[in-house]
Amino acid sequence: MTTYAVTGATGGLGAAAVAALRTKGVPASDIVAVVRDAAKAESLAADGVVVRVAPYEDPDALAAALTGVDRLLLVSSPTIGQRTAQHTNVISAAAAAGVAVIAYTSLVNAPDSPLGLADEHRETEALLADFGGDHILLRNGWYWENFLANVEPASANGALLGAAGTGRVAGAARAELGEAAAAALIDGTPAVYELGGPSSSYADLAAAIGDATGTTVVYRDLPVGDYREALLEAGTPEGLAAFLAETDAGIAQGALDTSSPSLQQLLGRTPGTFADTLRSSRA
Numbered sequence: 001m002t003t004y005a006v007t008g009a010t011g012g013l014g015a016a017a018v019a020a021l022r023t024k025g026v027p028a029s030d031i032v033a034v035v036r037d038a039a040k041a042e043s044l045a046a047d048g049v050v051v052r053v054a055p056y057e058d059p060d061a062l063a064a065a066l067t068g069v070d071r072l073l074l075v076s077s078p079t080i081g082q083r084t085a086q087h088t089n090v091i092s093a094a095a096a097a098g099v100a101v102i103a104y105t106s107l108v109n110a111p112d113s114p115l116g117l118a119d120e121h122r123e124t125e126a127l128l129a130d131f132g133g134d135h136i137l138l139r140n141g142w143y144w145e146n147f148l149a150n151v152e153p154a155s156a157n158g159a160l161l162g163a164a165g166t167g168r169v170a171g172a173a174r175a176e177l178g179e180a181a182a183a184a185l186i187d188g189t190p191a192v193y194e195l196g197g198p199s200s201s202y203a204d205l206a207a208a209i210g211d212a213t214g215t216t217v218v219y220r221d222l223p224v225g226d227y228r229e230a231l232l233e234a235g236t237p238e239g240l241a242a243f244l245a246e247t248d249a250g251i252a253q254g255a256l257d258t259s260s261p262s263l264q265q266l267l268g269r270t271p272g273t274f275a276d277t278l279r280s281s282r283a
């Protein structure tokens with residue numbers, strides 16, 4: 001018997017990973033959902049999944065939560081700026097508990113990525129190299145879901161705004177990345193996976209939005225500063241506007257593109273397109 005644990009199990013990716021572990025035949029009682037709010041994990045508990053409460057800030061609770069765990073999926077924290085400290089706590093607790101394999105949701109192209117958010121992923125990857133057990137790097141591509149917020153404004157204005165130029169994004173549906181994580185964890189072999197689906201330009205995304213909404217949508221490329229200004233004028237909070245503009249500048253340099261077949265191999269099928277995610281979101 002192998003006991004699996006998943007952090008962030010009440011979040012989108014963690015929940016998808018737990019569901020995929022179950023679909024792939026792992027008994028619920030062999031899965032530990034590590035959560036910070038047990039109330040959000042009631043459906044997991046009802047399914048028989050073992051729910052343990054352990055915020056990333058609580059080393060003692062993490063140590064208790066990971067007792068008896070063989071393989072851990074460490075879903076990266078959403079709190080930029082605190083991730084490395086939080087991940088350090090999880091990895092230290094896992095080492096103390098004798099966890100044999102940690103799979104970590106990093107960022108596609110992390111070692112060379114120009115994106116600011118890659119820093120903490122690189123730091124976490126370095127921690128894993130010294131953790132004492134085996135590790136699997138799941139370098140996740142951008143979620144297609146990240147672009148759903150653009151759909152209504154783009155269809156209303158007939159233009160998708162951005163600053164990515166002709167840069168391409170090998171995105172993926174979050175649920176497919178969760179499924180891939182489960183497959184890699186069950187396999188358990190140390191590996192580095194660059195995980196992306198069909199590579200798309202912003203012009204491709206604009207065309208998909210047009211198709212889905214029955215409108216004509218073109219991509220309008222702006223200088224990075226102008227794009228940030230346009231986001232601010234549309235009411236986007238300052239920090240988010242800066243983040244989105246910086247991300248587009250990185251996309252223009254290829255930061256979120258990959259031609260790796262790893263996602264297809266882990267899924268055993270062709271990963272979905274942005275149009276697929278868009279269709280599901282509107283169904």
Ligand SMILES: NC(=O)c1ccc[n+]([C@@H]2O[C@H](COP(=O)([O-])OP(=O)(O)OC[C@H]3O[C@@H](n4cnc5c(N)ncnc54)[C@H](OP(=O)(O)O)[C@@H]3O)[C@@H](O)[C@H]2O)c1
Pocket residue numbers: 007008009010011012013014035036037040054055056057075076077078079086105140141142143146174
């Ligand atoms: N590749 C991409 O495009 C992309 C986009 C967004 C995020 N990400 C990264 O991928 C991760 C997973 O994505 P997601 O969509 O599943 O995110 P999500 O839905 O926001 O889920 C994040 C999970 O982390 C848990 N969490 C947050 N702070 C915690 C803490 N201090 N201690 C313990 N648990 C904590 C949350 O618990 P609660 O349910 O209690 O809040 C939730 O279960 C994110 O956390 C982020 O690092 C990647």
